[in-house]
Amino acid sequence: MARTTPATLALDKAGFAYALHSYDYDPDAPRVGLQAAESLGVPAERVLKTLMAQVDGKAVCAVLASDREVAMKKLAAAMGGKSAQMMKPADAERITGYRVGGVSPFGQKRRSPVVVDRAALAHARVFVNGGQRGLQMELSPADLVAALEARVAELA
Known part of the structure; x- marks a missing residue:
């Protein structure tokens, strides 16, 4: 595995x-973030998932605990929009440059606004x-927010 x-x-x-x-990634796991935490x-709640969504048609990256579900109304409100929906996996891969299951909020091909x-x-x-x-980065949440220039909001 590349480091x-x-x-x-x-x-x-x-x-x-x-x-x-590093951990053993299970492509068949029903929830990848929960499998990562267990591994x-x-x-x-300390293993955050990276979700790509669209708010009013514009790409947005949402970062939240792997055991929580994003509330689309809250995500839209956090971005000053009216509606939000999950991005299709193929679109997320094209925009981020990462494969689903390996999407990081850092180093995306096309940078999107981030909400933590x-x-x-x-x-x-x-x-x-x-x-x-199969690769996780551990850091302080303050550094996560600062490095991504992210907004912080209630998402779940």
Whole structure:
């Protein structure tokens, strides 16, 4: 497994500290984030999933705990829009440059505005996808928000 991805390069360039963790990715897992948390031996609320959505037709990246579901009305409101919907997997892969199951909020091919769920800030350290299936990056939620220039809002 490569330990250098567009996500790690983006964080290195921005100067934020992180730790990499590999795990056995299960493509058949019903919920990839929960499987990652179990494999890493950490609570699911600390392993954040990266979801690509559209708010009023524009790409948006939502980051929230793997055991939570995004409320589309809250996502739209966080972005100042009227409606939100999940992006089709093929569109998410084309826009981010990552494969579904390995989408990171960092180093995306086309940068989209990012919203991080407020609940993520309750933890000292969180995990986000490192840019490939089976790779997670551990960092502080404050660094996550700062490096992504993300908005923070209630998403679930």
